[in-house]
Amino acid sequence: MFADRVQSLKGSAIREMFKLLAQPDMISFAGGAPAPELFPGELLGEISQKILKENAKVALQYGITEGYVPLREYTRARMEKKGNIHDHDELIITSGGQQALDLTFKSLLNEGDTVVLESPSFIGGMNSLRSYNAKLHGIEIEEDGMNIDLLEEYLKDNKIKLVYTISTFQNPSGITMSAEKRKRLLDLASKHDFYILEDNPYGELRFTGEDVPTIKSFDTEGRVIYAGSYSKTISPGLRLGWAIARKDIMEKMIICKQVSDVHTCVLPQMMAAEFFAGFDFDAHIEKSKVLYRERARAMMDAMDTYFPKECTHTVPEGGIFLWCTLPEGYDSDALLKQAVAEKVAFVAGSTCMPVPEEGARYMRFNYSLTAPDKIKEGIIRLGEVIRNAR
Ligand SMILES: Cc1ncc(COP(=O)(O)O)c(C=O)c1O
Known part of the structure; x- marks a missing residue:
């Protein structure tokens, strides 16, 4: 059945x-x-009441697939500061980071394509991959991230479409990939012609040590798709995330989003935009x-x-x-x-x-x-x- x-x-x-x-x-x-x-909670309660009182015609109407403009612009500016958007890229608001993963897989993968990922990895990402009948090839994780030597070895005999990595404070291990490995991974992507999905819902939550630049920030060729999320920094119930990808990839992701949920709920997007405009997110x-x-x-x-x-x-x-x-x-x-x-x-x-x-x-x-x-x-x-x- x-x-x-x-x-x-x-x-x-x-x-x-x-x-x-x-x-x-x-x-x-x-x-x-x-x-x-x-x-x-209290603040978002006040904000949502204000939006519904003053701007219900927008909040309750269909929105655009790419996302509510003020939230999209805020997110873009925040990502630009970290070097996560290049001229060849586009950003859309998604229904959580999970949807950014799903749209990436849906847009890029044929049945049977091989995807390399960390072993261990995030159950939601793995199940999304499984739902597209991708072949999952796990590569062990070391203290400084995925074992890139093993990946290099694997690439000698195997063609892959994508590497899925949770680069910073990984779920489940808490491990962060070093800058050196990030650069090596990107070099391999260029040499062996594959894409990288950098899933980074925890990156803003560094409580000790030094920031490591994202893989996306080194991405001159448009090989990295970046998935972000407001779930761990504001609230997962709002279901707000984003994806950044090269424009041609993003065009397909937008069509995939249209057939999935048309657009992310407008009210939570407006609430977040209002929150960012009036309060100190950092x-x-x-x-x-x-x-x-x-x-x-x-x-x-x-x-x-x-x-x-x-x-x-x-x-x-x-x-x-x-x-x-x-x-x-x-x-x-x-x-x-x-x-x-x-x-x-x-x-x-x-x-x-x-x-x-x-x-x-x-x-x-x-x-x-x-x-x-x-x-x-x-x-x-x-x-x-x-x-x-x-
Ligand atoms: C690694 C990773 N990626 C993505 C997500 C998806 O988060 P959300 O859809 O709530 O933004 C999670 C949530 O736990 C996660 O751990």
């Missing part, structure tokens, strides 16, 4: 566990959302960074103290995730069941891998949603579960 392109899609293991995760006393590190206490982002720095620190300290010594974790400099490696012989899917029985949860590595069987030793942790004392309590509980599972 089902089309081939959806046969291999499975619901996220986490969604299936939602009921269990809703139990009282559960400490869940399985989420992937921003801290709701940071939402500018100051708002600063508040998120302070909170996430504290929570990331609390999680790493707790893991260093209460997890068995042989468990290691990445050290994110921003974003909302870190990635733990268990000693040989563990199975994180089994461990998750035991953990949930003890009322603590994480995302098992299998969910995040292009080849799920390769995820047994890994766990993804989110720290943005939990206060430091609860983080400590959850990590203590999980430390026990890990020890008992030996």
Whole structure:
């Protein structure tokens, strides 16, 4: 009954566990959302009332596919400051960063095309790729991003269409690709004639260390499609993201968006534009960074103290995730069941891998949603579960 392109899609293991995760006393590190206490709720309430009172004829009418002009212009100016737009590029507002990924894949990929991505990678990106029957080739990630030597080796015998990378504070690992690797990746794209999708929803959330220029900022040939998102910096419920791509690619993406949702909802776009016009967005982002720095620190300290010594974790400099490696012989899917029985949860590595069987030793942790004392309590509980599972 089902089309081939959806046969291999499975619901996220986490969604299936939602009921269990809703139990009282559960400490869940399985989420992937921003801290709701940071939402500018009251302000957006006032803004939306004002828009509907004064400008309902625009807010409730069809909009243009490319996006509400003031929001598009604000986003373009912000991206120009980071060198993310070149003369050959166009920017559109999308319904979340997820749609920017989907429109890219839909515009570029034929069934069976090979796409290289980090292993591990983002489940939403992988499922979108699977829905176009792309072949996923995962390349291991190192402390400074995708192993480019392995990619180079692979390219000797294989033709690929696209590399999908979450370059900064990667979901799920928290890892950031170094500037050197970014340049090497772009050189390879030029030499072997493939495109790069740089998915960067977390890039603004650096809480320590130095900024690394985006891959897009080095892109003189128009090989990089950039996906941005306001989900982690304002609110995911508004469903606002953007895509930047070379004009000929963008033309196709716009047509794909027209057949998908016609345009991104106008009211949230107007709300965001009004928010940016009247309030200090950067100051708002600063508040998120302070909170996430504290929570990331609390999680790493707790893991260093209460997890068995042989468990290691990445050290994110921003974003909302870190990635733990268990000693040989563990199975994180089994461990998750035991953990949930003890009322603590994480995302098992299998969910995040292009080849799920390769995820047994890994766990993804989110720290943005939990206060430091609860983080400590959850990590203590999980430390026990890990020890008992030996
Ligand atoms: C790596 C990555 N890309 C894209 C998205 C999509 O975000 P949104 O559609 O909410 O903008 C997410 C959300 O978690 C993500 O982690």
